[in-house]
Amino acid sequence: MQELLPLYVLGALDADEAEQVAVHLPLCPSCTADLVRFESVTGALAAPLKPVTPDPSLRSKLFERIAETPQETAVPLAAAAPVATAMPNVVSLTKPRKMPWQTWLVAAAAALLILAGGAGYWINSLANDRDDAQQTVAMLTEFMAPGSTTITLPPMTASNYGDTQGSSKLMKDPEGDMLLMVANCPPSTDDRVYKVWVAIGDDRAMVGEMTINADGSGWMPVSFPGEMPNPEVLGVSVQTNGGLTDLFVGSMTG
Amino acid sequence: MSNSDAKLDSAPGAEERSTRPLYSIEDQARDVALMASVADGDRDALGELYDRHSSAVLGLMMPILRDRRLAEETLQDLFLNLWQRPHTYDSQRGAFAGWLLRVARNRAIDVLRKQRERRFADFSAGADGDPLDPTAWLIDPDPDPSDQAVSSDLGARVRAALTTLSPEQRETLELAYFGGLSHREIAEQLKRPLGTVKTQIRSGMQRLAHVLAGLGPERVE
Numbered sequence: 338m339q340e341l342l343p344l345y346v347l348g349a350l351d352a353d354e355a356e357q358v359a360v361h362l363p364l365c366p367s368c369t370a371d372l373v374r375f376e377s378v379t380g381a382l383a384a385p386l387k388p389v390t391p392d393p394s395l396r397s398k399l400f401e402r403i404a405e406t407p408q409e410t411a412v413p414l415a416a417a418a419p420v421a422t423a424m425p426n427v428v429s430l431t432k433p434r435k436m437p438w439q440t441w442l443v444a445a446a447a448a449l450l451i452l453a454g455g456a457g458y459w460i461n462s463l464a465n466d467r468d469d470a471q472q473t474v475a476m477l478t479e480f481m482a483p484g485s486t487t488i489t490l491p492p493m494t495a496s497n498y499g500d501t502q503g504s505s506k507l508m509k510d511p512e513g514d515m516l517l518m519v520a521n522c523p524p525s526t527d528d529r530v531y532k533v534w535v536a537i538g539d540d541r542a543m544v545g546e547m548t549i550n551a552d553g554s555g556w557m558p559v560s561f562p563g564e565m566p567n568p569e570v571l572g573v574s575v576q577t578n579g580g581l582t583d584l585f586v587g588s589m590t591g
Numbered sequence: 592m593s594n595s596d597a598k599l600d601s602a603p604g605a606e607e608r609s610t611r612p613l614y615s616i617e618d619q620a621r622d623v624a625l626m627a628s629v630a631d632g633d634r635d636a637l638g639e640l641y642d643r644h645s646s647a648v649l650g651l652m653m654p655i656l657r658d659r660r661l662a663e664e665t666l667q668d669l670f671l672n673l674w675q676r677p678h679t680y681d682s683q684r685g686a687f688a689g690w691l692l693r694v695a696r697n698r699a700i701d702v703l704r705k706q707r708e709r710r711f712a713d714f715s716a717g718a719d720g721d722p723l724d725p726t727a728w729l730i731d732p733d734p735d736p737s738d739q740a741v742s743s744d745l746g747a748r749v750r751a752a753l754t755t756l757s758p759e760q761r762e763t764l765e766l767a768y769f770g771g772l773s774h775r776e777i778a779e780q781l782k783r784p785l786g787t788v789k790t791q792i793r794s795g796m797q798r799l800a801h802v803l804a805g806l807g808p809e810r811v812e
Contacts, residue, residue: 374800390645551643
């Protein structure tokens with residue numbers, strides 16, 4: 338996988354290869370470190386180029402647009418706050434810089450339960466594994482910290498399953514780590530595959546496939562693909578025998 | 592300097608510069624402070640960032656898009672996005688200038704790919720008819736680049752690092768970096784085996800990362 342990273346940062350991989358890398362990166366601290374190293378090269382490669390001064394009118398036009406453009410608003414995770422308050426001895430722990438994938442899963446599940454109003458059940462379920470509980474709460478503390486944001490991905494018509502309505506949220510912590518969660522959707526099967534993607538206009542790029550568990554929930558860390566680092570939208574679709582159907586689509590541009 | 596002159600030993604000063612950072616600490620600190628102010632809604636801070644970096648960004652976008660109007664539109668969109676979403680910059684992932692140029696390059700490539708399916712014949716001349724200068728990275732563009740946001744020292748260091756690449760490595764990197772071509776498209780255009788092109792891009796980037804990290808020239812094949 339590491340051999341693909343130099344091509345990945347240049348956007349020179351085929352879409353399927355880029356998708357493999359994007360899915361792998363959140364799981365591999367070593368590759369993430371290499372990615373940062375190659376990203377610095379792509380930035381530095383512009384240094385020898387001759388600077389070109391923009392037309393002076395461009396600056397005033399830019400600020401005319403800025404005057405009409407609101408900034409992205411940070412939305413505090415109010416629903417999760419009582420958990421942190423209830424366990425001050427645990428949340429004061431220092432979060433490890435890199436956490437194992439298993440902890441991500443626990444944290445994601447916990448976050449999902451919190452969003453669903455099941456925080457009490459979650460805390461009890463972790464009582465037999467205090468290390469995991471401590472790491473999980475520390476992780477959640479990060480997602481609940483000032484500067485964290487939650488974006489609700491608006492549901493499309495297809496996410497209404499009669500008596501249940503699917504929902505999806507994207508959590509972003511102050512360090513930029515993102516966690517996508519889905520609830521109340523039919524579990525994944527060989528014939529029902531959930532796909533996460535980003536898009537600019539009509540151009541889409543795959544982020545990865547998400548597994549929806551038997552309880553209807555699913556989660557995955559999200560990294561925007563190298564060929565589309567600043568997408569306009571993030572979406573979740575389901576691939577069935579009937580084709581690809583969009584379930585949730587949310588703006589990433591505020 | 593022609594490609595044939597490029598030798599590993601010709602990278603001037605690569606060893607002496609050793610572990611110096613790519614961007615000065617002062618510039619990095621100022622950029623981070625300005626971005627923090629932008630996140631607080633300070634338009635003047637965005638204006639200063641624009642004044643510090645817009646020339647370098649446009650200088651990068653021009654050889655990619657080769658259409659001034661399009662490049663200036665893309666530049667404007669980039670800074671508007673910076674205003675809308677200042678938290679997309681993570682100071683732990685590197686210097687602001689490098690991050691901004693990387694994002695600028697990716698955005699310009701997105702625009703380029705949207706504009707047209709670019710065949711190699713098209714790639715030899717831009718939308719405005721300017722031919723692609725394959726030595727753009729190697730020529731000192733301005734003996735007194737006082738308006739460069741990134742230091743001329745960094746430009747010299749990168750040029751020196753580029754001279755450590757083989758002509759084949761440099762050619763494939765230029766097609767990927769400026770042309771936004773995939774390794775498959777590059778292999779088709781250059782009529783080289785796909786595996787060879789992948790190796791040339793990979794080894795070229797590894798070598799640049801190694802040299803720019805201050806570790807000196809190293810053969811990476």
